Amino acid sequence: MQARLQSFGHLRLLDESGGDIAFPEKALLILCYLRTRGLSSMSRADAAGLFWDDANTAAAYASLRQTVSRVQKRQRDLGQTYLTFTDTDIALGPDRVESDVELVREDAGLEVLADLLADEFLKHVRPGKPALAGWIALQRTAHVALLRRTLLQDSVQGGTGARQARSAAALRLLETNPEDEEVRAVLTGQPVVPTALVSRR
Numbered sequence: 362m363q364a365r366l367q368s369f370g371h372l373r374l375l376d377e378s379g380g381d382i383a384f385p386e387k388a389l390l391i392l393c394y395l396r397t398r399g400l401s402s403m404s405r406a407d408a409a410g411l412f413w414d415d416a417n418t419a420a421a422y423a424s425l426r427q428t429v430s431r432v433q434k435r436q437r438d439l440g441q442t443y444l445t446f447t448d449t450d451i452a453l454g455p456d457r458v459e460s461d462v463e464l465v466r467e468d469a470g471l472e473v474l475a476d477l478l479a480d481e482f483l484k485h486v487r488p489g490k491p492a493l494a495g496w497i498a499l500q501r502t503a504h505v506a507l508l509r510r511t512l513l514q515d516s517v518q519g520g521t522g523a524r525q526a527r528s529a530a531a532l533r534l535l536e537t538n539p540e541d542e543e544v545r546a547v548l549t550g551q552p553v554v555p556t557a558l559v560s561r562r
Contacts, residue, residue: 364443366460368393370480374443374458387412387425388432388444390486395453396460397500402452411496414489465504471515472523475530478508509534509544516547 364382367373372389374382390412395403405425413421429446436442442454465477482501488494512530531548534541545551 364441364456364458366392366396366458366462368397368460368462369477369482370484372483372486382439384435384443385428385431387428390483391451392443392453392458393460393462393483394496396458397462402450404450405446405448408451411490411493462500465507467507467511469511471511471530472526474508474511475526475533478504479529479533505534505537509541512547513543 363377365375366389367375372386372393374384374389374392376382391403391408394411395401405422409418409421409425413424429451432444433446436444436454441456443456443458445452445454461477462482464473469477482504483497486497488497508530512527512534515527527547531544534544535548538544
């Protein structure tokens with residue numbers, strides 16, 4: 362059973378038909394973190410420190426152990442191994458999970474990015490630890506920058522992207538920064554004047 366991790370908007374694990382696969386949220390966060398960073402594993406110590414907001418280290422480890430137990434049981438029920446566990450590490454399992462975040466890259470194209478980035482990365486996750494909140498914020502900032510860069514590039518190069526995708530991307534970016542005149546120009550069909558040129562006038 363091929364599984365797909367949805368990390369934009371609601372964090373969900375989906376089956377081939379798009380149905381939800383029930384799975385512990387912390388485990389989904391671990392999968393998301395590994396896939397986003399291109400890692401095959403992380404230490405239990407790092408996971409406990411990043412994903413559990415218990416002030417007490419021992420309590421965080423206890424919460425991690427409980428999640429590991431739940432994940433192992435759920436994977437046995439599914440007959441799939443998305444994560445493996447040792448005494449010291451958590452690793453991606455032999456059953457690959459595709460992730461939408463892997464599609465967010467420089468060569469993705471405006472239509473793909475406008476669709477994927479319509480919702481924020483891990484929008485409904487409430488991180489308890491500053492480290493996790495900071496990492497999520499960095500990803501969101503990078504996604505917005507990529508969408509903006511792709512939109513303006515598409516506009517300058519003659520607008521190869523669909524008009525609907527350009528409009529969707531511009532509106533999404535203006536939600537983040539209503540003062541972005543370059544993006545507003547794309548939305549209104551005006552010539553795009555680089556900010557650097559405007560500031561020299």
